[in-house]
Amino acid sequence: MFKNQWKVLSVAMFVMVLVVCSSTAALAEQAVLTVADCVKCHSEQPAQIEAGGAAHKTEIDCQACHEGHRPSVANNIPECSNCHEGSAHYEVENCLGCHNPHQPLDVRLEGEHKQVCVSCHAGPEQQMVASPSQHATFACNFCHADKHGSIPQCIDCHEPHSESMTAADCSTCHQAHKPLELTYPANTASLLCASCHDSAFETLSASKAKHSQIACATCHTTKHKTVPQCADCHGVPHAQAMHERFPKCSDCHNIAHDLNNWPTKKN
Ligand code: HEC
Ligand code: HEC
Ligand code: HEC
Ligand code: HEC
Ligand code: HEC
Ligand code: HEC
Ligand code: HEC
Ligand code: HEC
Ligand code: HEC
Ligand code: HEC
Ligand code: HEC
Ligand code: HEC
Incomplete structure (x- = not known):
């Protein structure tokens, strides 16, 4: 009787193991998403990464950031700080306000920013503090608008002092971050x-x-x-x-x- 029981038990266990194994295999077949799958349902993000993913394209892939997927994972949106730490710039607020994670270098500059710019460009702010002017009261991107790295011309906002004066002449006497500190070289015309x-x-x-x-x-x-x-x-x-x-x-x-x-x- 004891022997039979053992037999029944081992058959039952064998069946159980079989069931567990095959269902795991089935589950695995259904649930393992690969990076190649994403584009089947999402077109926008793969296209953005392709066009301007920068290091987010070359050094990592979708799943380095998006671990798991609904419904089994409730939130698969990463924090930037998961991977970016240890510089003043990574302490500023609202990363997504400027960076699209799928095109991280196409920086948008909406709203007013100063501290973020200064976190990388300390020089201009130092000049403005040392040599106050109305320019020092503006946001950096009041002048450096639209796209990161853009440089405006003085004559976008000001009239030259005379008709013969050109845009290139302004820098003979003025510097944008300290415009009232008027100096000029010996060869000034x-x-x-x-x-x-x-x-x-x-x-x-x-x-x-x-x-x-x-x-x-x-x-x-x-x-x-x-x-x-x-x-x-x-x-x-x-x-x-x-x-x-x-x-x-x-x-x-x-x-x-x-x-x-x-x-x-x-x-
Ligand atoms: C079979 C279609 C399908 C595939 C394949 C798929 N997704 Fe999704 N994904 C969806 C749908 C549908 C939603 C919207 C779910 C919702 O809003 O409840 C979604 C939502 C998301 C979200 C937003 C989650 C949120 O909380 O707002 C992310 C991120 C995402 N998918 C990333 C991926 C990545 C990465 C891959 C590839 C590894 C992928 N998806 C593959 C259909 C898919
Ligand atoms: C560097 C990390 C990172 C990588 C790599 C990345 N994403 Fe995202 N993704 C994010 C973040 C952060 C958000 C949330 C954006 C937001 O809220 O504006 C997001 C949002 C999404 C969403 C939801 C969009 C929405 O409007 O709610 C989808 C879908 C998505 N990503 C798919 C992908 C796919 C597909 C890939 C690969 C081709 C990918 N992501 C690569 C970080 C990443
Ligand atoms: C899964 C890790 C991961 C996450 C999450 C992540 N990044 Fe990155 N990111 C990287 C890596 C790796 C690089 C390349 C090395 C570096 O610059 O640190 C990079 C580079 C960048 C770059 C420079 C791109 C270049 O090609 O020079 C920017 C900008 C950037 N990340 C912004 C963000 C922002 C904003 C977020 C949050 C929305 C974010 N990252 C989330 C891994 C990540
Ligand atoms: C006011 C806009 C703004 C905000 C907010 C912002 N960034 Fe940036 N970020 C920039 C600009 C501009 C660059 C320079 C891009 C370039 O070199 O072309 C940059 C560059 C980077 C880089 C690549 C260069 C580097 O120094 O590593 C990373 C990574 C990055 N940002 C991550 C972040 C993270 C994380 C956050 C949030 C904690 C954040 N950024 C918030 C504007 C912003
Ligand atoms: C994460 C660091 C980072 C942030 C934040 C950042 N920059 Fe830059 N910026 C750079 C780098 C790197 C360059 C390219 C190298 C260079 O020319 O110095 C650059 C270039 C520039 C240039 C062009 C310089 C030239 O000589 O052509 C201007 C103008 C500029 N940034 C203004 C800004 C403004 C305004 C902000 C804030 C909205 C800002 N930057 C935010 C890193 C940053
Ligand atoms: C009134 C307009 C204006 C404001 C405000 C302004 N800039 Fe500039 N910036 C310019 C102009 C014009 C140039 C080109 C060089 C010049 O004419 O002196 C320039 C040059 C630069 C450069 C490249 C050359 C250099 O000096 O390193 C950087 C970086 C820069 N600005 C960053 C900033 C930052 C950061 C702020 C805010 C703290 C800021 N700017 C505020 C107009 C402005
Ligand atoms: C995006 C517009 C903009 C740009 C670009 C710009 N300025 Fe100005 N600037 C202003 C505004 C606004 C004022 C405030 C007074 C006014 O309304 O004219 C001002 C004031 C000044 C003043 C007087 C400062 C004071 O405190 O009295 C000087 C000098 C000046 N700008 C020179 C320049 C020079 C030189 C350049 C180029 C290097 C330049 N500006 C670029 C908008 C700009
Ligand atoms: C935008 C107009 C403007 C330009 C350009 C200009 N100045 Fe002047 N300058 C003035 C004004 C305004 C005064 C003050 C007038 C007064 O006090 O009667 C002045 C005063 C002077 C004074 C008299 C100082 C004193 O104590 O009496 C000298 C010298 C002078 N400028 C030389 C120059 C030289 C040299 C250049 C060319 C490198 C130049 N200026 C360009 C507007 C300008
Ligand atoms: C030869 C030197 C010189 C050159 C070149 C020069 N400036 Fe000036 N600028 C001055 C002087 C000096 C003053 C101060 C006048 C005063 O004290 O009233 C001044 C004042 C200004 C002011 C503030 C006062 C006002 O007139 O509104 C602005 C704005 C200005 N310059 C813009 C420009 C622009 C734009 C250019 C290039 C097209 C330029 N400057 C080229 C010498 C120069
Ligand atoms: C009392 C009148 C007088 C006073 C005061 C005077 N000068 Fe003269 N200066 C002359 C006369 C007259 C000549 C012409 C002499 C000649 O052609 O030989 C002259 C010539 C010069 C010359 C040209 C010399 C040459 O070799 O070509 C210079 C330079 C000069 N003076 C500088 C000055 C300076 C600087 C001062 C003030 C410190 C000054 N002068 C004060 C009367 C004066
Ligand atoms: C930046 C230097 C400089 C200053 C300041 C200066 N001069 Fe001269 N001066 C010269 C030069 C250079 C000559 C021409 C010398 C030559 O070619 O022999 C000259 C010539 C002269 C001459 C001779 C004129 C001629 O046509 O022969 C006189 C007189 C003179 N200066 C007087 C003065 C007086 C008075 C002052 C002050 C109000 C003065 N200078 C300020 C540099 C200067
Ligand atoms: C040889 C030297 C010299 C040259 C060249 C010179 N100046 Fe002067 N300037 C002076 C001296 C010295 C004074 C002081 C008054 C006097 O003694 O004549 C002066 C005074 C001034 C003044 C204030 C008094 C006034 O006349 O309004 C202005 C403004 C001025 N100069 C502008 C200029 C300009 C602009 C130029 C070029 C077109 C120029 N100067 C060329 C030496 C010079």
Whole structure:
């Protein structure tokens, strides 16, 4: 009896094992999704990954992010932090506001952003803090709009100072992140200064003295509103006694832009 029972039990167990094995096999056949299957039901995401998946195409696949699927898995949407950690940029909020995970480098810049930009580009913000202007009150993407990396032209928003001035000239005197810090190189064309100082330009151009051959920026060096001393270039040109009697050069030479031309007058 005991022997029979054992027999029945082993037959039953054999049958059970068979059933379990075959049903697992059937289940496996039904449920194992592969990456190749996704496109059968989802067209948009595979197309996006194909076109602009970047490292999300080349280094990982759909299932590295989407583990499992409904109905057996309730939530298969990954957190970015599963894979991206350890930099200031990965601490900012709302990753999906800028990145489509299926086209991670086609960054959308809707809304206002500053801290996110600064998390990678510290320089512009530092310049704005050191040299305040109205530009410093704007969001970075007020100017760098639409697409990451775009650079606007000043004349998109401002009129040039004169008709002859071009978009390329602005950077001679201004930098976007500190536009009120007005500096210019020694080779700055006098015509650019003339857009605001037309009378100085005309007076100097009309003068027959040698100063008329000198560029504005040679005398008014580097920083806007710098005014030179005659002695910076000429030292002490005359007898000491004469300078004591007539302490100002202008007593005899008029102004730098329109020197009295003594030799001509003597003729
Ligand atoms: C047989 C069709 C089919 C296949 C194959 C399929 N899906 Fe889906 N998937 C669906 C349907 C239908 C939904 C919508 C389910 C719902 O909203 O309840 C869905 C939803 C999703 C979602 C959204 C889940 C959510 O919580 O909103 C993701 C992610 C997803 N699928 C990824 C994948 C990936 C990755 C693959 C390939 C490994 C894949 N799917 C294969 C039909 C499929
Ligand atoms: C880097 C991780 C990542 C990879 C790789 C990835 N996805 Fe996604 N996917 C996401 C995230 C995150 C979301 C949620 C997006 C959202 O909420 O805007 C998502 C959303 C989805 C959705 C739901 C869309 C919706 O509107 O609800 C589907 C379907 C999907 N992915 C399919 C795929 C398929 C198919 C692949 C491979 C071709 C793939 N994903 C590759 C991260 C990824
Ligand atoms: C399953 C892991 C995984 C998840 C989840 C994931 N990523 Fe990635 N991602 C990677 C890998 C791997 C790379 C390539 C190496 C790197 O840059 O770290 C990458 C690269 C990127 C890149 C640069 C792409 C390039 O080609 O230079 C961006 C942008 C990016 N991920 C954004 C995101 C965002 C946003 C999320 C959340 C929506 C996210 N990732 C979720 C794995 C992941
Ligand atoms: C305000 C928009 C914005 C937000 C929000 C944002 N990113 Fe980015 N992210 C960018 C820009 C712009 C780049 C530079 C892309 C390039 O190099 O072309 C970038 C690059 C990346 C890169 C690739 C370069 C790198 O430094 O690794 C990864 C990965 C990344 N982001 C992940 C994330 C994650 C994770 C989040 C959320 C915690 C996030 N991003 C939030 C705009 C954003
Ligand atoms: C995850 C880091 C990251 C984030 C966030 C980021 N950038 Fe960039 N950005 C880069 C990289 C990398 C480049 C390309 C390399 C370079 O030229 O410095 C770049 C290039 C640029 C350029 C073009 C530079 C040039 O010389 O052509 C501008 C402008 C720019 N980013 C502005 C922004 C703005 C505005 C934001 C915020 C909306 C932002 N970036 C967010 C990493 C980032
Ligand atoms: C008023 C418009 C404006 C604002 C606001 C602005 N930029 Fe710029 N940015 C420009 C222009 C124009 C250039 C081209 C170089 C120049 O003219 O000085 C530039 C150049 C850049 C460059 C490339 C050259 C460089 O200096 O590294 C980066 C990166 C950049 N900006 C990032 C930023 C960031 C980050 C912010 C916010 C903190 C910001 N910008 C705010 C207009 C602006
Ligand atoms: C996207 C538009 C935009 C761009 C691009 C832009 N600006 Fe401006 N800028 C403004 C606005 C708005 C103001 C505020 C005053 C006004 O309405 O003119 C301003 C103010 C200024 C000021 C006065 C700042 C102050 O605090 O008084 C200067 C100087 C200036 N911009 C120069 C430039 C130069 C140079 C460039 C190129 C490198 C440039 N801007 C690019 C929009 C812009
Ligand atoms: C030769 C030097 C020089 C050049 C080149 C130059 N600027 Fe200026 N810009 C100045 C000076 C100096 C001021 C300050 C005037 C003042 O103090 O009122 C100024 C002021 C400004 C202002 C603020 C005051 C105003 O007029 O609204 C804006 C905006 C401006 N410049 C835009 C531009 C643009 C755009 C360009 C290129 C088309 C440009 N600048 C080229 C020297 C220059
Ligand atoms: C956008 C117009 C603008 C441009 C361009 C410009 N300036 Fe001026 N400049 C001014 C204004 C406004 C003043 C102040 C006028 C005043 O105080 O009467 C000024 C004042 C000056 C002063 C007098 C400082 C003083 O203490 O009296 C000098 C010198 C000067 N500029 C030189 C230059 C030179 C050199 C250039 C060319 C590199 C130039 N400026 C370009 C607008 C401009
Ligand atoms: C940036 C240097 C510089 C400054 C500042 C300067 N000069 Fe001159 N000056 C020159 C040069 C260069 C010449 C031409 C010398 C030559 O060719 O022999 C010159 C020539 C002259 C001449 C001779 C004119 C002629 O046509 O023969 C006189 C007079 C003179 N300067 C007076 C002055 C006075 C007065 C001042 C101050 C109001 C002054 N200079 C400021 C550089 C300067
Ligand atoms: C040889 C040197 C020299 C050259 C070249 C020169 N300046 Fe001057 N500038 C001076 C000196 C010195 C003063 C101070 C007043 C004086 O002594 O004449 C001055 C004064 C000024 C002033 C303030 C007083 C006024 O006349 O409004 C302005 C603005 C100015 N210069 C602009 C210019 C411009 C623009 C140019 C080019 C077209 C230019 N300067 C070329 C030396 C020069
Ligand atoms: C009392 C009148 C007087 C005063 C003050 C005066 N000068 Fe003269 N300066 C002259 C006369 C006159 C000449 C012409 C001499 C000649 O042609 O030989 C002259 C010539 C010059 C020349 C040209 C020299 C040459 O070799 O071509 C320079 C440069 C000059 N002066 C600079 C100055 C400077 C700088 C000051 C102020 C520090 C100054 N002068 C003050 C009367 C004066």
